Amino acid sequence: MRNVDLSPLYRSFIGFDHLAQMMDNASRNAKPSSFPPYNIELLGEDKYQITMAVAGFEEHELHIETEKNALLVKGVKESKSQDGERSFIHQGIAERNFEHKFQLGDHVKVRGASLNNGLLNIALEREIPEADKPRTIKINGQQAEMLRSA
Numbered sequence: 001m002r003n004v005d006l007s008p009l010y011r012s013f014i015g016f017d018h019l020a021q022m023m024d025n026a027s028r029n030a031k032p033s034s035f036p037p038y039n040i041e042l043l044g045e046d047k048y049q050i051t052m053a054v055a056g057f058e059e060h061e062l063h064i065e066t067e068k069n070a071l072l073v074k075g076v077k078e079s080k081s082q083d084g085e086r087s088f089i090h091q092g093i094a095e096r097n098f099e100h101k102f103q104l105g106d107h108v109k110v111r112g113a114s115l116n117n118g119l120l121n122i123a124l125e126r127e128i129p130e131a132d133k134p135r136t137i138k139i140n141g142q143q144a145e146m147l148r149s150a
Contacts, residue, residue, distance in 0.1 A: 035073070035096070035098055036053050036054050036095060036098055036100075037052070037053045038050055038053070039051045046126040046127070046128075047124070047126075047128075048108070048124040049121055049122065049123055049124065049126050050073075050102065050121070050122040050124065051119055051120070051121050051122075052072075052100070052119070052120040052122075056093050056094070056118070057075050057077065059115050061076055061121060062074070062075050062115065063076070064122065069103060069104045069105070069106065070102070070103060071101070071102040071104055071110060071122070072099065072100075072101050073099070073100045073102075073120070073122070074097075074100075075097055075098045075099075077095050077096065077097055080149065082120060104124070107127055107129070107132070108126045109125070109126075111125050117140070
């Protein structure tokens with residue numbers, strides 16, 4: 001794979017350090033794990049849901065953490081040692097540990113999670129603060145004249 005040097009962009013874009021760092025990391029990292037399979041749904045204008053197929057995992061074996069703009073979902077399967085080792089003829093349900101990291105956009109918050117029928121649902125919502133919302137600036141000829149005379 002060919003590496004792309006993004007350092008010239010750092011000189012001309014101010015405040016986009018996080019985006020540039022994500023692009024660098026994406027170009028360096030190998031193919032992300034596809035286990036467990038997941039969906040990302042747009043439920044409304046600012047509502048999202050991540051659904052992960054975590055068959056075989058119990059609620060206490062799943063851990064969800066957020067830090068800054070990252071969501072980390074971990075599954076740590078407890079080893080169940082019974083009277084003897086289990087012997088499978090076919091094992092199609094994976095019981096392996098996993099860790100999956102999602103990058104969240106600005107102002108996206110995790111609202112909750114639920115586990116139902118082997119599906120882990122994580123509810124997300126984007127809440128843009130009032131100060132960051134677009135606003136219309138009215139043009140007033142009198143005030144503009146006051147600025148020129150001052």
